[in-house]
Amino acid sequence: MNVTELTAFFNEVIKKDSNISPAVAAIKTLLEYIRLQSFSTVVELRESVINAIDVLTRTDSSAISVRSGCEMLLRFITLTALDAGLDSGMEKCKEILLKNGQVFLSKASKARSRIARVACPWIPSGSNILVHSKSRVVLEILKEACVKNGTFHVYVCESSPDNSGLSMMEELNKLGIKVTLILDAAVGAVMEKVDFVLLGAEAVVESGGIINKIGTSTIGLCAKMLNKPVYVAVESFKFVRFYPLNNRDIPNEFKYKYSTISSVKDLENEHPLIDYTQPSLLTLLFTDIGIFTPSAVSDELVKLYL
Structure with missing residues (x-):
């Protein structure tokens, strides 16, 4: 599987299932890549997978989300090599890896429903909720809460530049949930009305902070000033080993699409797509592994990666 085939397979996975996370699509792609390729050693396999990850992060999908999911798979490769033993042979090691990978993929695919069950008690009937952009996890939570807890009112930021809030509003309307679309600039005015903020995330970093759609940081600051709780719904495979101190620490490959980076010389004139x-x-x-305070994230990262 060459670079073109790898990218085409990844894009096809996302095209076939609009609800799939880029991270899960990347894991699925890497497992297919491993299945089709031949390797003589674990080191060769690992290096080939790292090269494949670099290819996938150079697509226009969320680079940091893709990288976080792929890093989890790299951990599986290391553990599989230890489980298989040095004398088992490469084919046996590959067989175990693909088996473990499918188990991980299955768990990742069920993460949203587990998060919805965990978060549902925190969405009482009659709540006024602010959400940002379109998050598949947040949508799943609101769907379950509507059935189990009763009615509530959701304010959705339109979320420029792609206006993904419009799509979120349409999905909530289909569920019969009362929803109001607001301008991104109206967050400060609307924040007084809401009981809490419910956000998704592209990644959770080592500090316990999150990287998400541009505008999330502004919402967090407004909520803090008005003492409104901010809840984040996120899959554990989006926990990533990265420790930014501020938005200037976020590399360009996370802030912009790859097509923008490769075609635009001066990124100062481009709007970043995510913030910290x-x-x-x-x-x-x-999360699908429990409810955590931001300060507990570093401990969970150690458990996930070691």
């Missing part, structure tokens, strides 16, 4: 929200602005993280 500090852990001090967040209240709780709802």
